[in-house]
Amino acid sequence: MTTDRLRQSMTTDRLRQSVTTDLLRRWETLILALLVGVVVWASLGVDGFANGSNISFLLLDTTEIALMALTMTLVIVAAEIDLSVASTLGLSCAVLGWLWNAGLPIEAIMPICLLVGAVCGAFNGLLVTRLGLPSLAVTIGTFALFRGLAYVILGDQAVADLPPAYTGLATASVGPVPLMTVLVAVLAALAAVVLHATGLGRSIFALGSNEEAAYFSGIRVKRIKFWLFVASGVMASLASLVYTFRYASARADNGVGLELAVVAAVLLGGVSIFGGRGTLPGVLMAVLLLGVVRNALILADVANEVLNFVTGLLLVASVLAPNLGAIWRRRTSPQMEGKSP
Amino acid sequence: MEDTPVLALSGVSKAFGAVRAVRDVSLELYAGEVHALAGENGAGKSTLVKILSGVHRPDTGQILLDGAPVEFAGPADAQQAGVAVIYQEPTLFPDLSVTENIFMGRQPRARLGIDRRAMRASAAELFTRLGVQLDPDQPARGLSIADQQLVEIAKALSRQARVLIMDEPTAALSGKEVARLFGVAKALREQGCALLFISHRLEEMFELCQRVTTLRDGAFVASDMIADITPDDLVRRMVGRELDALFPKQETTAGEVALSVRRLTREGVFTDVSFEVRRGEIVALAGLVGAGRSEVARAVFGIDRWDAGSVEVDGKRLRPASPTAAMAAGLALVPEDRRQQGLVMDLSIERNIGLAGLAALHRGPLISRLAERQRAKDWAVRLQLKFARLTDPVNVLSGGNQQKVVLAKWLARKPSVIIVDEPTRGIDVGTKAEVHRLLSELAGTGVAVLMISSELPEVLGMADRVLVMHEGRLVAEIDRADATEESVMAAATGRTAA
Ligand SMILES: Nc1ncnc2c1ncn2[C@@H]1O[C@H](COP(=O)(O)OP(=O)(O)OP(=O)(O)O)[C@@H](O)[C@H]1O
Ligand SMILES: [Mg+2]
Numbered sequence: 001m002t003t004d005r006l007r008q009s010m011t012t013d014r015l016r017q018s019v020t021t022d023l024l025r026r027w028e029t030l031i032l033a034l035l036v037g038v039v040v041w042a043s044l045g046v047d048g049f050a051n052g053s054n055i056s057f058l059l060l061d062t063t064e065i066a067l068m069a070l071t072m073t074l075v076i077v078a079a080e081i082d083l084s085v086a087s088t089l090g091l092s093c094a095v096l097g098w099l100w101n102a103g104l105p106i107e108a109i110m111p112i113c114l115l116v117g118a119v120c121g122a123f124n125g126l127l128v129t130r131l132g133l134p135s136l137a138v139t140i141g142t143f144a145l146f147r148g149l150a151y152v153i154l155g156d157q158a159v160a161d162l163p164p165a166y167t168g169l170a171t172a173s174v175g176p177v178p179l180m181t182v183l184v185a186v187l188a189a190l191a192a193v194v195l196h197a198t199g200l201g202r203s204i205f206a207l208g209s210n211e212e213a214a215y216f217s218g219i220r221v222k223r224i225k226f227w228l229f230v231a232s233g234v235m236a237s238l239a240s241l242v243y244t245f246r247y248a249s250a251r252a253d254n255g256v257g258l259e260l261a262v263v264a265a266v267l268l269g270g271v272s273i274f275g276g277r278g279t280l281p282g283v284l285m286a287v288l289l290l291g292v293v294r295n296a297l298i299l300a301d302v303a304n305e306v307l308n309f310v311t312g313l314l315l316v317a318s319v320l321a322p323n324l325g326a327i328w329r330r331r332t333s334p335q336m337e338g339k340s341p
Numbered sequence: 342m343e344d345t346p347v348l349a350l351s352g353v354s355k356a357f358g359a360v361r362a363v364r365d366v367s368l369e370l371y372a373g374e375v376h377a378l379a380g381e382n383g384a385g386k387s388t389l390v391k392i393l394s395g396v397h398r399p400d401t402g403q404i405l406l407d408g409a410p411v412e413f414a415g416p417a418d419a420q421q422a423g424v425a426v427i428y429q430e431p432t433l434f435p436d437l438s439v440t441e442n443i444f445m446g447r448q449p450r451a452r453l454g455i456d457r458r459a460m461r462a463s464a465a466e467l468f469t470r471l472g473v474q475l476d477p478d479q480p481a482r483g484l485s486i487a488d489q490q491l492v493e494i495a496k497a498l499s500r501q502a503r504v505l506i507m508d509e510p511t512a513a514l515s516g517k518e519v520a521r522l523f524g525v526a527k528a529l530r531e532q533g534c535a536l537l538f539i540s541h542r543l544e545e546m547f548e549l550c551q552r553v554t555t556l557r558d559g560a561f562v563a564s565d566m567i568a569d570i571t572p573d574d575l576v577r578r579m580v581g582r583e584l585d586a587l588f589p590k591q592e593t594t595a596g597e598v599a600l601s602v603r604r605l606t607r608e609g610v611f612t613d614v615s616f617e618v619r620r621g622e623i624v625a626l627a628g629l630v631g632a633g634r635s636e637v638a639r640a641v642f643g644i645d646r647w648d649a650g651s652v653e654v655d656g657k658r659l660r661p662a663s664p665t666a667a668m669a670a671g672l673a674l675v676p677e678d679r680r681q682q683g684l685v686m687d688l689s690i691e692r693n694i695g696l697a698g699l700a701a702l703h704r705g706p707l708i709s710r711l712a713e714r715q716r717a718k719d720w721a722v723r724l725q726l727k728f729a730r731l732t733d734p735v736n737v738l739s740g741g742n743q744q745k746v747v748l749a750k751w752l753a754r755k756p757s758v759i760i761v762d763e764p765t766r767g768i769d770v771g772t773k774a775e776v777h778r779l780l781s782e783l784a785g786t787g788v789a790v791l792m793i794s795s796e797l798p799e800v801l802g803m804a805d806r807v808l809v810m811h812e813g814r815l816v817a818e819i820d821r822a823d824a825t826e827e828s829v830m831a832a833a834t835g836r837t838a839a
Binding site: 205214 | 664667674681683684686687688692697699702707708750
C-alpha cells in the first residue's frame with residue numbers, strides 16, 4: 001500500500017510540474033517542435049536529406065559541437081562562459097600533430113592531449129576563481145592565447161599520416177549509428193544526470209543564480225567553478241581527438257570558430273546567459289536542430305553566407321524570446337502615458 | 342474633514358494564478374494624513390502597493406484619483422499622477438551622486454547640457470525642507486539604507502508627489518534612523534501629503550498614523566481611526582483570533598558549552614570578542630546597527646576570515662573562513678539579508694530548503710527527489726508555511742514566508758548551534774510569536790541559540806543572557822534577571838553601565 005501511495009503522490013507531483021507554466025519547459029517544447037518541423041520539411045523538400053547515410057553523416061558532423069556543448073551548458077548555468085574551447089581544441093590538435101611527428105605512439109599522445117585540455121581549463125579556472133576576473137574577459141584572452149600557441153607549436157603544417165586504426169574508429173558505425181554518436185549519447189546522459197539529479201547539479205544551479213546565497217549555504221562555489229572550467233578544457237581536447245581522426249588531419253587551425261556554434265546551441269537550448277536556468281535535453285535538441293538546419297541548407301545548395309545568417313537568426317531569436325514580453329511592455333507603456341490624465 | 346480622498350481604491354481584486362492575493366479591498370488616502378496598512382505576512386499589503394504604483398493592474402475594481410477613476414498602465418503613469426513609492430530596498434544608481442539620483446531623467450537644462458548648479462541647489466533645498474543633512478555630491482554607493490530612503494523621498498518631493506507610499510521602510514533601520522524618518526514623514530503630512538505606511542511594528546503605527554486599514558488573507562477587515570482602537574484590537578483584526586504570548590520563553594537548564602569564541606578579531610571591524618553559548622541557552626547579541634554583530638556572526642560561520650582568535654564548536658576548533666567546515670561541525674547561520682544571502686530567489690521552495698543539506702538527500706550518487714520533497718513538505722508543515730506549490734520559486738512568497746523557508750533550510754540540518762541574525766525582521770506579529778516559540782523549542786532540545794536582534798523587546802523577552810556590542814567590541818554581558826531596556830541601551834550606546 002505504501003508503494004501505491006508513493007506512486008500516486010509521485011504522479012500527482014509530476015502532473016503538477018507539467019502544469020506549471022514554466023517558460024523553460026515551454027521553450028524546450030518549442031525547440032522540439034521546431035526540430036520535428038525542420039526534419040519533416042527537409043525530408044519532404046530537400047533531395048538526399050532523408051536517407052540513412054546522410055543522417056549518419058549529419059549526426060557524426062555534430063559530434064564536436066555536441067561534446068563541447070555538454071560542459072558549456074554546465075559552465076553557463078553556473079553563470080560563467082568559456083569562449084576558449086575551440087582554441088583549446090586547436091592547441092590540443094597541434095600538440096597531437098607535433099608529438100606524432102616526433103615519433104611518439106598515438107596511445108601515449110592521446111592522454112597527453114587530454115592533459116593539455118585539463119591544463120588549459122585549469123588556467124582559465126584559476127584566473128576566474130583566484131583572481132576574481134570575469135570569465136568573459138579571461139576566456140577571450142585565452143581564446144587568442146591558446147590558438148596562438150597552437151600555431152607556435154605546429155606552424156601551418158598539416159599532419160595527415162595518422163594511424164588508420166583510429167581514423168577508422170572516428171568514422172565507424174554500429175549499425176546505422178555512428179560510434180561517435182554513441183560516445184556523445186553516453187557522455188550526454190552522464191552530464192544530464194550530474195546536472196539534474198545530483199547535489200553537484202543542484203549546487204551549480206544555485207550558484208549560477210545567486211552566488212552569495214550559495215556560498216552562505218556551504219556550497220564550495222570556487223572549487224565547483226574551477227572544476228567546471230577543467231571539465232570544459234578536457235572535453236574540448238576530447239573533441240579535438242575526434243576532430244583530428246575524423247578529418248585525418250591535425251592542424252593548428254582545426255575548429256576555428258566552433259566556440260560560437262557551441263554557445264549558440266547552448267543558448268538556443270534554453271540556457272540563460274545570466275546563469276541559473278537551463279536543461280541538458282534542451283541543449284541537445286538545439287545541437288540537433290542547428291545540425292539539421294545546416295545539413296539541409298547545404299544539401300539545398302544554399303550559400304554559406306545564408307547559412308550563417310540563419311544560424312545567427314535562430315540565436316538572436318533564442319536570446320530575445322524570453323525577454324520579448326518585457327520589451328513589448330516597455331515599448332508600449334510610454335505611449336499609454338500620454339493617454340491617462 | 343471627510344473631503345474627497347487624494348487616492349483611493351474601490352473594490353479592488355488581484356489574483357496570481359490560484360492565489361487570490363487581494364480580494365475586494367477599498368482604501369482611501371486623505372491629504373495630511375498617514376494611513377497604516379496592517380496585516381500578516383502574505384495578507385496582500387505589498388500587492389496592494391504595487392496596484393497603487395502601477396506595477397500590477399487590478400483584475401477588478403477601480404483606482405480613484407481625486408475621486409475620478411484612472412488606469413495606471415505602468416509605474417510611469419502612477420508617478421505622473423503624483424504617486425511615489427519607497428520600497429524596502431531602495432533602487433538608486435550606486436555610481437551616481439545623490440543629486441543625480443534625485444533628478445534622474447529630469448535634469449534641469451542649461452544652454453549646454455545639464456544645469457548642474459541648479460540641480461545641486463535644488464537638491465540642497467529639498468534636504469533643508471526635509472530637515473536632514475546629506476551631501477548632494479556624495480555617490481549613492483556607501484549610503485546607509487536609511488539615507489538612501491531619504492534620497493528616494495527627496496526624489497519623490499522633487500516630482501511634486503502628493504501621495505507617498507512606504508512599504509516596510511523601517512524594517513532595516515536603527516531606532517535613531519526610524520525617529521528621523523518619522524520626523525520627515527510628519528513634516529510631509531503637515532505639508533499636505535497623503536502617506537501610506539506599512540510596518541509590522543505596532544508601536545510605529547500607533548506613533549505615526551491617523552488611520553489604519555487591516556487586511557487578512559487578501560480581504561478587507563476594517564478601517565479604523567487609530568485613536569479609536571488599542572494595539573490588541575489591531576492584532577485581533579490582523580490574525581483573526583487571540584494571540585498567544587509573543588515571547589513564549591521556556592525555562593531550560595544550560596548544558597555544556599557548545600560554541601566558544603575566544604579573542605576573535607577582524608581588523609577594523611571587531612576586536613577581541615570572547616563569549617560562550619551553552620546547549621539549551623538562548624544568548625542575544627544586542628547593540629546598535631553597525632556595532633559589528635552581523636560581522637562577528639559571519640566570521641564565526643566562516644564567511645569572512647578573522648585575523649586573530651579562535652572559534653570552537655563542541656570543543657573542536659573550527660578551520661577559519663570555511664562555511665563548509667562550520668556546517669560540518671554543527672553550526673548554522675540564518676543570515677541578515679534573506680533575499681541576497683539566505684535564499685536563491687529563482688529556485689523553488691523545495692530546492693531552497695534542500696540546499697544546505699544536499700548530502701543528506703542523496704541515495705547513492707543521486708539526489709532522491711522524494712527525499713527532497715519530503716524534507717520540504719515536513720518543514721513547510723511544521724513552520725506553517727503559506728504556499729501554493731513546493732515547486733514555486735521563493736520569490737512569489739511574501740516576506741515572512743520567505744524567512745520561514747530560510748529557517749526551514751537550516752533547521753532541517755538539525756544543527757547543534759544556530760546563529761539567527763534578525764530572525765523576525767519583516768515578520769508579522771503572529772509569525773513572530775511562532776518563530777520565538779520555535780527558537781525556544783530548539784533551545785529546549787539542547788540546541789545552542791545565538792540571536793542577533795535590534796528589537797529590544799525580543800532581546801529581553803527571549804534571551805537567557807544578553808551580550809552587548811558597541812563599536813566592534815563586546816562591552817557588556819547581562820543576565821536575564823538584570824536585563825532591562827535601560828541597561829542594554831546604556832551599554833549599546835557606549836555609556837558603560839555599572
Ligand atoms: N507575482 C506573484 N506571483 C504569485 N503570487 C504572488 C505574487 N506576488 C504576491 N503573491 C502572493 O500574494 C500573496 C500576498 O503577498 P504580498 O507580498 O502582497 O503580502 P504582504 O502582505 O506584503 O506580506 P509581507 O508582510 O510578508 O510583506 C502571497 O500569498 C504571495 O505569495
Ligand atoms: Mg510585503
